[in-house]
Amino acid sequence: MPPLLSIVLPVHGVERFLPQCLDSLRAEGAAPGEVELIAVDDRSPDNCGALLDAHAAGDPRMRVLHLAENRGLGGARATGLAEATGTYVWFVDSDDWLPEGSIDAVLAELRAESARELPADVLLTDFTHVYPDGGREPNPWRRVLAGSPLVSGCTAAEHPALFNAVLAVWNKVMRRDYLLGLDVRFGDGYYEDISVTYPLLLAADRLLYLDRPCYNYRRGRPGAITATASPKHADAFAQYDAIFAFLERNDRANALRTLVFDRTVKQALTVYDTPGLVPPELRAEFFARITGHFAKHRPAGYRYPSGVRGVQYRLAARGSRRAYAELRRGGKLPAAVKRGTRAVAPGVKKVVRSGARFTAYTTFKRLPIDENLAVYAAYWHRGYACNPAAIYAKARELAPQVRGVWVVETPERAATLPAGVPYVVVNTPAYLRAMATAKYFVNNVNFPYAMTKRTGSVHVQTQHGTPLKAMGMDLVDRPLAADGMDFERLREVVGRWDYLVSPNPHTSRHFARAFPGTYQILDTGYPRNDRLALATPEQCVDARRALGIADGQRTVLYAPTHRESRGGYLPLLDLPALAERLGSGWTVLVRTHYFHDGGAGDLTAGPGAATLLDVSDHPVVEDLYLAADALVTDYSSMMFDYAVLDRPIAVYAPDWEEYQEVRGVYFDLMKEPPGAVTTEQDALVEALLAGDPEPEARRRFRERFCPWDDGRAAERVVSRIFPVRG
Template sequence: MLSIVLPVHGVERFLPQCLESLRSDGAAPGEVELIAVDDRSPDRSGALLDAHAATDRRMRVLHLAENQGLGGARTAGLAEATGTYVWFVDSDDWLPDGTIDAVLAELRAETTRDLPADVLLTDFTHVYHDGGEEPNPWRHVLAGSPLVSGCTAAEHPALFNSVLAVWNKIMRRQYLLDLDVHFGRGYYEDISVTYPLLLAADRLVYLDRPCYRYRRGRPGAITATASAKHADAFAQYDAIFAFLDRDERANRLRTLVFDRTVKQALTIYDTPGLVPVELRAEFFARITGHFAEHRPAGYRFPSGVRGIQYRLAARGSRRAYAELRRGGRLPGAVRRGTKAVAPGVKKAMRSSARFTAYNAFRRLPIDEHLAVYAAYWHRGYACNPAAIYEKARELAPQVRGVWVVENAARAATLPEGVPYVIVNTPAYLKAMATAKYFVNNVNFPHTMAKRTGTVHVQTQHGTPLKAMGMDLREHPVAADGMDFERLREAVARWDYLVSPNPHTSEHFARAFPGTYQTLDTGYPRNDRLVHATTEECATVRRELGIAPGQRTVLYAPTHRESRGGYLPLLDLPALAERLGSGWTVMVRTHYFHDGGAGDLAARPGSARLLDVSDHPSVEDLYLAADTLVTDYSSMMFDYAVLDRPIAVYAPDWEEYQQVRGVYFDLMKEPPGAVATEQDALTEALLAGDPEPAARQRFRERFCPWDDGRAAERVVSRIFPVRK
C-alpha cells in the first residue's frame, strides 16, 4: 500500500526521532514498507539504520557505495519500492503521532474510487531550532479549495503559490514512474519532480491534517547556506520545461510555471547570504538566460514593481535592478515609459529619492545614544512606548529619545519638549538609519531595514482575547489579505517582545514565531493605573467635564472585521434614558474608525452621552470611569488593574468566535457581569458591582505582574541604565 523512502546523510542527531515517528499501530502486515537509503553518511547514521531495521521488519536499508545526494538517494529508494503509493520523507524531519494510520485511512478510501488520487497533499508544521512552531503558511491556499474533494492543477492553479517541495506529497508510484521524470542533482532537486507531478495529475487531493513536521532553518539547511549550488535551480527549471514540451496538458499552465520559477530565482538572488558575492553577477545572468530560453509566447509581465523587476532581469540590467531593490533611481528607459506602467511603479519612483538618502544615512555609524519611539502607526505619543520613553529619561538619560509622527498635526499633540521627526523627512530617514534602539507598539515600515547591532523592542498594545498574527491564517475574513510572509519578516527584526501577563506570553509565542526574547514584565502603560490616586482621578474627571457625584461608564466596543466601520450594538439613547440624569456614559470607538461615535443626542432627564473617541489618553478615561462596558476589547485586561466593575456586552459572541477566533471562552471566564441583551446589561449597571468574584479571578489570571514597575523592568533590560 505505502512505501516510505527515507534518504539519510549526516543526520545522526535527528534520525532516531524520525524513525520513531514512522511507527504505526493500525497498519496491516505488509501495508507499509520503509526503505532507508544510507547515502554514504559520514556519521553513525548507517549504523543507526541497521540497528533499527533489526527491530522493525518493515524496514530495508540500502547502503550506497558513493554519495549520490538527496535526489540520487531518493531515486535509489524508489527503485526498491513496491507500494501503491510512495512518500519521500526527509530524515531530519518527523511525523506527528498517528500520521501513518491517518494517511493509510485516506489512501484506502482513495483506492476504492473510480479515479483514485495521483497525489495526496498533506498539511504540515514548521518547527524552528529554538523550539518555536508555525502552522503551514499556505494552508489558506489548500484548505477549503477544490483540492479537498479532488481536482486537477488547472482547476486550482493557486496551488502553485504553496510549498512545492516533495515531502508533503504522497504519490501513486506507477503514476510517478510513467511520468518519466527524475530528481535532479544538487540543490532544489525535488522541483523537477513536483512540478510535473502536480501539472499532469488527473486528480490531486488535500488532506487537511498536519502530517509532517518540517525542521526549518537548522544549521546546514540550504535556505541558510551560502553556496554556488544555488545555481543548481536552473538545471531543475530546464527539466521542468522539457517536461512541459512533451506533455500537452501540462503545457497549458506554462505561463504560470514560468512566472513561479522566475519568482523563485529572484528570491534566491535577493535573499542575503545565499548566492556568494563573487557569483552574483553570474547568477543574475542565469536568470536573464532563463527568460531568453523559457519565456512563453505572448508572456505579459506582472503589474507594478514586480513587473519592473522582471523586465530588468529579462534585460540583464543587474545594476538597475539593484537600484530598484534598494529604492534608488530607475533606469531612464523605464522612467520615460512611466505613463504606460502601473501606479505602483510611479509610487516607487516618487519614493526613490528618499530611499537613496536613507541608504546613504545607513553608511553612517550607529548612534549608540539614540532611541526612536512610535505608537499606533505614527499617530502620536501613547501606550507602552510612551511609558518606556518616560522611564528611560529617568533611568537612562544619556539615551536621547525621538518620536516619529505622521504629520505636523500629530506633532502638535505631543507633550511639550518631546523631540520628534515627521515621516519621510530627511530627519526621519537619518534617525531610522542610525538609531541604536527602536521601540514601537506596531511594526516599523518594512522598508526600514534592521542594521546589525541595533535593538528593536516590540511592545504590542493589548492582551489578546482574539486571534493574532500567524493564527489569523485560520480566519481569512479577519486576516483580510494580511501578508503573512511580510509579518514573518517583521518579527525577525524583533529583539524583545514585551508581555503583560503569562497568557499573552503563551499565545504570542505561537502567533509571532521568532528568535526574540519575551520580556515577562507587565505592560509599562499600566504602571500609571497602579499608582493612580484619588486626586488624579478627580482631576481627570474635571478636565472631561464630568460633574461630581456622577456615576460614569466607559463604553468601548472593539472593531469587528465582518461589519466594517463603527456599528454600535447598543441603543445608546435608550441606555441613557434608563440610567437617568445621575449618570455619564463616555463612548470610545476603536481607533480604526474615523468620525467618532456619531449622533449621541439623548432625551431630557437621561444620562449624559459623551464622545471621547478622540481623547489622546485612554488611561485618562480608565481613571475617570467607575465601570467599563466592552465586548471583546483588550481594554478589559488593562482596566482590571484598577479593580473596578467591568461588564461584557456580547450579543454576537458566536459570530465573533467564528470570524475572528479567540484564545479562551469569555463567557466562561468573564471579568464581571455578562449580557447578550441590552436590558440585562442595563440591570447589571444599575446593580453596581454584581460580579466581584469573577473580577478577582480575572485579575489573578491577567494582572499578576501589574505592580507599577513594569516600565522600570523593561528599561533595565534594553538600555544601559545608570546606577
C-alpha cells in the same frame, strides 16, 4: 498484497536529527504490511548508518540500503523509489519529522482513495515550519489550498493557484505507478525535487489536499540550502530545463506553460535576491543564467506581469543587472531606465499586491519612525497572551498616547483577540508598515530575522518563563537540545534587544550569560503574573465556572513540558488510571506544551473516575492557574508562575536523569523542589490525596523565585519603557 504506502527516507549527515525523524514514523492504526519504510544511507559520514540498522532491527517495516558512494538527495530518493512496492510513495526528509498521528491520517485518506474509480494521483498535506529557536509557523500558503477545489479533488488547471504554494516533494504523497509513468527523475544538486514535483502536479488527473499538518519542516538549520551560500544554487537551471522538456511531451502540462515559466522565474529571482545564497563572485553569472532562462523558455506571446514584478522581469530578460539592483534597493529605477520603461511609478505603488514584500518593507522603512506606535506579539504570532498582553494592557492605562497593535499569523487568530484590540496580519501591507515604522516592539520570542532594527526603535524581549532548563548560548555543547540552533544568528538577534524583562534574580543571572548582549535587564517580575498576585476568591470561582468545573470539585492542572529527545506529546502519566485512583470528586485539567499539535489525545475515563478535561487549546493559561487547586508538572516553567498563588505543587519526574543529561539544568529540582517530588504514579496520587504535604518546600521555593511578584510588575516595565504621563 503490496503495502499501501512506501515511505522513502534518504539519509546523509543528519545524525542529530535522525532519531526524532525515525520515532515519528509510527503508525498505530496501520494494518500489518500496510506500510513499508525504505531508508537509504547515502554514504553518510556520521553514525547515521548504524542508527538506521539499529532501528530496523526493531521495526519489521523497515529496510536499510547502504550506498557504496554518495549520490546526493536526488540519487538517494531514486534508489529508494526503485525498491518501493507500495501503491503510494511518500519521500520524507530525514532532518524533518512527522507530527503524531500523521501516517494514520494519510493512510485513512489513501484507503478511501483506493476505493475510488479515479483515485488521487497526488495527496498534498498541510505542514508546519519549525525554526531553530522552537518557533512554529503554520503553512504560509494554506490559504490557497484549504477551501479550494483541491479538498474534493481537481486538476492543476482547475486550481492553478496551487503553484503559489511550496513545490517541494516532502508534503506530497504520490501514486507510485503514476510517478513511474511520467518518466521523470530527481535532478542532481540543489532543488533536485522540482523536476519531479512540477510534472506530478501538472499531469495529474486528480490532486487532493489533506487539511491537516502532517509534516514538520525544519527551517533555518545550519547546512540547509535555504541558509547556505553555494555555487550549487545555479543547479536550479538544470531542473528548469528538465521541467520544460516534460512540458514538450505532455499536452496537459504544456497548457500551463506560462504559469510554470512565471513560477520558475520568480524562484530564480528569489534565490538571487536572498542575501547570503549566491556567492558575490557568482552573482553576475547567476543573473545572466536568469536572462538565458528567458531566452530559452519564454512562451510565445508571453505578457509580463503588472506592477514592479513585471518591471523586474523585463530587466532580468534584457540582462539589466545594475538597473535591477537599483529597483531592489530603493523601489525606483535610474532615470535612464525610467525613460524607457513607462508606468514604473504606478508599479511601485502596487508593490505589495505584486508580491514584492521585501521592496515594500524597504520602502516603508524610509518613512519616519512613529514615536507613538508599539507592536506587540506573543508565541510566534499566535495571539494575545503572556507578558506582552499584560504590558499592552498597562500601557493603555499609563501611556495612552502610545498606540498598540498586535501581530497575528492569520485572520482566524485575530478573531481570538479581546474586543477592541487593534491588529495586523503577518505579511499584509499594514503589517509591513507597522514593522517598518514602529518605535516600540514587545515580544516574548524574537521577531522575524528579516525585520531588521531601525536606529531609534526600542525592542523589549520578555521571554516566557523562568528557566529550569538550559537556554540560549548555554546549549552550544548540547546538540540534541539545541536541535539545530544557529548560535551566530542568535547573537545577532539578541543584539537587537534594548530590554530583557526578568521575573526573578535566578533568571537575571542565567539569562545574562545565556543571551549575551548590551541590553538592560529589567528586574521587575513578570507582568503576566500580576493577575495571579492580585487574584480574588471571586475571580478564581469565575475561572472554574468558565471551564465548566462543578462546585466542590478538587481540581488539578497537569502540565508536562516538551522533551527534545521524545518528539511530540508523550504523557508519562497514565491519565485514565490517575482519574480512577482520584475518584469522582476530582477534575484533572490536562494541558500539553504549545509545541505539540493535536491536544492530549483520548482522555476517556471509567465510571466513578475523576473528570479528565483537555485544556490544551485554552487561550489564557492564567485562567487555568486560578481554577486549579494544585499543579502537577515535571520541568515546566509553569511551576514558577503557579507558585505565586501559594498552592500545592507536585513534581512528577520519572525521567529526571535523562532530562538533565539531554537538556541541561540550572539547579537540581530534586533537591530544591516547589513541593512533593515523585517518580512513580502511585506516589503522586498519594501526594495529591494528602492535600498539601510539602508547605515548607513551597515556602523556600517562593522566596527564591517569587520575590518581585507583588502585582505591580507591568507598571514597573511600562514606566521604564514608555513615556508615562504623570
